[in-house]
Amino acid sequence: MKLVAAKVPISTVWTAPDAPRDVDAPxxxxxxxxxxxxxAMDTESRLGLHGRxxxxxxxxxxxxxxxxxxxxSEVLAPWQPxxxxxxxxxxxxxxxxxGELPGSATDPVAITVPNAPLLAEPAAGIPVLTLSFGTVLASVERDKGYTRVATPDGGSGWLPDHVLRLASExxxxxxxxxxxxxxxxxxxxWGGTSAYGLDCSGLTHTVSRVLGMRIPRDAHDQAATLRNIPIEDAKPGDLYFYARPGKPVHHVGFVSPTGMLHASETGKRLEDEPIPADRRATLVAAAQLA
Structure with missing residues (x-):
């Protein structure tokens, strides 16, 4: 096996090379x-992503x-346990x-806004690429409100400091x-981990990545590996997990003062809402992030 890196802003991972449909060409x-x-996708098209x-x-x-x-390429993504x-x-x-892994650098930084321009030079006009929330890059140097980061294939670029946080912070x-x-x-x-679409565990995984925590990608793995706490002890910022009787965990969200902040399901939008009775009936566990 060889170690490489994604050289495009967002690469969707598929179940097989023949999984994409015509609508998925972009x-x-x-x-x-x-x-x-x-x-471009309507609800029916989005539902069709399940299993793809x-x-x-x-x-x-x-x-x-x-x-x-x-x-x-058949790949394994180590940042997504x-x-x-x-x-x-x-x-x-x-x-x-x-492409090739970025060159050596230090102090990983994460993008904390929905999208951010990667520039060829500090404050230099048109972006080379637009990068998504959750992107983590190794920093090379800082200069007058900008950070130079290492990029795949031996390159580098600049990001404004106000869109970044140190992963170690x-x-x-x-x-x-x-x-x-x-x-x-x-x-x-379904399968989303970017600012252009998130699923339930994609939300909790990607937010955790920005904050320097590497947690599993899927809800059932998060429930199995994170530190479980009694449901009644859960506080805002902790995680709630949901499962139907006899089935694996299928849903996760952040506990919030309102109830739960979560990406609900295909056809709906990310929301912060009181937990309805039918969903509360499937609440099976809670966990605390470090």
Whole structure:
């Protein structure tokens, strides 16, 4: 296996090379246009992603390539822990979305706004790329309100400091809710981990990544590995987990003063709402993030 990195802003991970449909062409193009893809899909198209998409890689995220076939790479994503493979979340991406790992640098920084321009030079006009919330990059130097970051294939670029936080910076439960609320009203996207669409565990995983915590990608793995606490002891910023009788955990959200901040399901939008009786009936566990 070889270690490489996503060289596009967002690469969607698929169950197999033949999983994408015609409507998914913008997401699988050599230069994917995930905002256009998300905007073009109606609810029926989004429901059709079940069994096709798994997760998403963000710019410069490392992956292990297990095999290659017909322009596709079978990968493992170590930043997304999964019970599916001890080395990382498994799936397939177009090989054109992958490049060499960024060069050595220090002090990882994370993008804390929905999207941010990567510039060729500080304060230099048109962005080279637009990067999503949750993107983590290694910093190289800082200069007058900008940070230079290492990028795949030996490059670098600049980001304004006000869109970044150091991954090592301490965080609080309030930070989780503040960042999650950036996406209130965002339409649910199965497998989504970006500012253009999130699923339930994509929200909790990506917010945690920004705050320097690497937690599993899927809800059932989060429930199995994070520190469980009594449901009645859960406080805002903790996690609630839901499961039907005899079934694995299928849903997760942040506990909030209102009830729960979560990406609900396909056809709905990210919301912070009181927990309705039918959902509360399937509340089975709570966990605390470090």
């Amino acid at each position: 997401a699988t193009a050599p230069q994917p246009d995930v905002p256009a893809w998300a905007a 998409t798994l997760t998403q890689l963000l710019f410069a995220e490392p992956v292990l390539v297990r095999s290659e076939r017909d322009g596709w 999964s019970s599916g493979d001890a080395l990382g979340y498994p799936g397939w991406v177009p090989s054109s979305h992958l 301490p965080s609080t439960p309030d930070d989780r809710l503040r960042l999650g609320r950036l996406f209130l009203g965002l339409e649910y996207l």
